[in-house]
Amino acid sequence: MKRETLPNRRAGETIGFDFRGAAYSATFSRFPDGRLAELFIDASKPSNDAADDARDAAVCLSLALQFGTPEAAIRAALTSDGAGRPAGILGAALDAIVEEGAPQ
Template identity: 40%
Template structure:
């Protein structure tokens, strides 16, 4: 795996809400200056609940992978079907949504 690409102190971010399996989620994604996805944060609004802790923890590994050069579409494909895949897909620019074969 490649070395970690450090995040700039100031970076573009986008926040959005979505529903997955009847549960409301909120995601925030940040980008590198060239537009690539750099990290993603995910929560479901039930502070202290197991599902909230799971949502937060689930987003940590993809954020680390993104900072080590793993492509966002590869991550979305790897976790397809879950709320994290939905959040990654919604955060990616439209031209990055092509699925790896």
């Protein structure tokens, strides 16, 4: 399968969210048809293990999306707690994008 590349210059949106008591920001962009194309996650305290994990998770999500994996399939595969809330940073970021009312 071929990777769907993005233009060098593209619109992006940044939102803030909290996860496990820490502040994060998520910057994301979309393909021209509206599908999520990439995600960057930054922690308010960038020099810690959680910040590194968040950045790496976002890179993996971005690559999966660009190679054609549907966002819904990724969301369904992510771990949730007993109440259906995301157990990890990637699910929390995706939920924050939806909760902010960003188009899907």
